[in-house]
Amino acid sequence: MNILILGATGFIGSVVAARLVADGHAVTGLGRNPTRARPKQPAIDWRRADLSHMTKADDWDEILNGQHAVVNCAGALQDGLSDNLAATQAEAMLALYAAAKRGSQPLIVQISARTAGAAGDLPFLATKRRADEALAASGLPCLILRPALVLGRNAHGGSSLLRALAALPLALPLVHAESPVETLSVDDVAEAVSRAVAVGLCGDINLAADEILTLADLVSLHRQWLGLLPARVFSLAPWLAKPVMWLADVAGLLGWRSPLRSTAMTVMSEGIRSVKGESGLVATSAAATLSANPSGVQDLWFARLYLLKPLVISGLSAFWLLSGLIPLLALQKTSAHFPPFMPESTATALTLATCLIDVALGAAVLVRPLAKRALLGMLAVSFAYLAGASLLEPTLWLDPLGPLVKVLPSILLTLTALATLDER
Incomplete structure (x- = not known):
């Protein structure tokens, strides 16, 4: 039949x-x-x-x-x-x-x-x-x-x-x-x-x-x-x-x-x-x-x-949202790393753009149809941040607050989210 x-x-x-x-x-x-x-x-x-x-x-x-x-x-x-x-x-x-x-x-x-x-x-x-x-x-x-x-x-x-x-x-x-x-x-x-x-x-x-x-x-x-x-x-x-x-x-x-x-x-x-x-x-x-x-x-x-999966997704969302929102509160101070390499106006614009990208990725990962693309975007942006910062200011790897070192566990968490994303 x-x-x-x-x-x-x-x-x-x-x-x-x-x-x-x-x-x-x-x-x-x-x-x-x-x-x-x-x-x-x-x-x-x-x-x-x-x-x-x-x-x-x-x-x-x-x-x-x-x-x-x-x-x-x-x-x-x-x-x-x-x-x-x-x-x-x-x-x-x-x-x-x-x-x-x-x-x-x-x-x-x-x-x-x-x-x-x-x-x-x-x-x-x-x-x-x-x-x-x-x-x-x-x-x-x-x-x-x-x-x-x-x-x-x-x-x-x-x-x-x-x-x-x-x-x-x-x-x-x-x-x-x-x-x-x-x-x-x-x-x-x-x-x-x-x-x-x-x-x-x-x-x-x-x-x-x-x-x-x-x-x-x-x-x-x-x-x-x-x-x-x-x-x-x-x-x-x-x-x-x-x-x-x-x-x-x-x-x-x-x-x-x-x-x-x-x-x-x-x-x-x-x-x-x-x-x-x-x-x-x-x-x-x-x-x-x-x-x-x-x-x-x-x-x-x-x-x-x-039960860890929703915590991983929400944790990644919070990490990227805060990473984008907090620097906006002190935009000029955040962009202070760039003036030796570019004009101040360009540095401010670049910082604003990266903050908005972080916020967009943090929000998009919460939407199921967009989650996979958001997670892949997080990986791409994370590696771009690491590469750019290593070239422009490698001393950030030695910063006591670890702004670059902290990116590494977020990459691992993103890979974990990708591995468990499928529902069936």
Whole structure:
């Protein structure tokens, strides 16, 4: 069968795509940036597209041509610079259904979520519910699959945060530590999709393992999986998380997809539960999922670096912003190093220009779509500063305040940020 997968570069989508290829299907993968996915999964026909720009039925006609099934693994947690929930999770899906109805009417498999409960009115779940209801009423053959918290060999979103919390030293401070959480393996989702495609399984199915853990249990289980000694769990009052949620929401507006945003925390406040019916689908427990994928040192590195990454980015931003703003308070004094080599007016202009460059780089690194270019710019400017200062005034290397020596650790921090910048 010819199968189109939306969000094929994501955590769930990449596993579903691999499973369907192994089943012998011809898979087309849709993603916003499939450049790195293409060499990893060369058997897939990769197409670049942004669902938020595919909100009319005509946008889907070409890519749906010849497809026997469509699997929607795409989604976003919260509106921000990189995500538009209404367009991606609702309008694009309604356009897809309209195009499918007037075409070959392929099977639609929708990877959704439990949309009831206290968090049901949040845009994340409200847009999913709108798409689910439209799909159910469309008359198209369809399966709406509602998995609980999905665990897998790779980490993304909430599962990344679980690993990071599990790797904290000495103690595990948790908000909503007693919230109930149901889980399943990402391979269970792939199995459900594979079965739906093979036998035409349709309906609305909640999928989760037959166990209920608390968040504290799940974090402790991940700590054991990482090979770390047990640590005491401290339950924190929810209000203590509000400043963190606020910062995460601000970061989300700048394009960073933090699992600590208010939407995720609201969902976790009531737990992740499902109402399972008879579907014939079996889900794997959290312990079995983790034991089937033993951790390596790279998992421990990832867990320990995960919460350090935003500190590295914000620290670099503060360093470059202050490096540019502080000299502006005493511009003439700052430019005093240059007059022996150039006119005073030129020295002042050069100093002003370098300060503005520093400020621009410090601000740009906070914006996710600009972060990589800003980090590369920081490296280029740092090496230019070192080269220029070494040629014009090499005695600065001996300055007690170390204006040049301090550039070296900032270069290392920039390289660290570049190495950990990718999210998937």
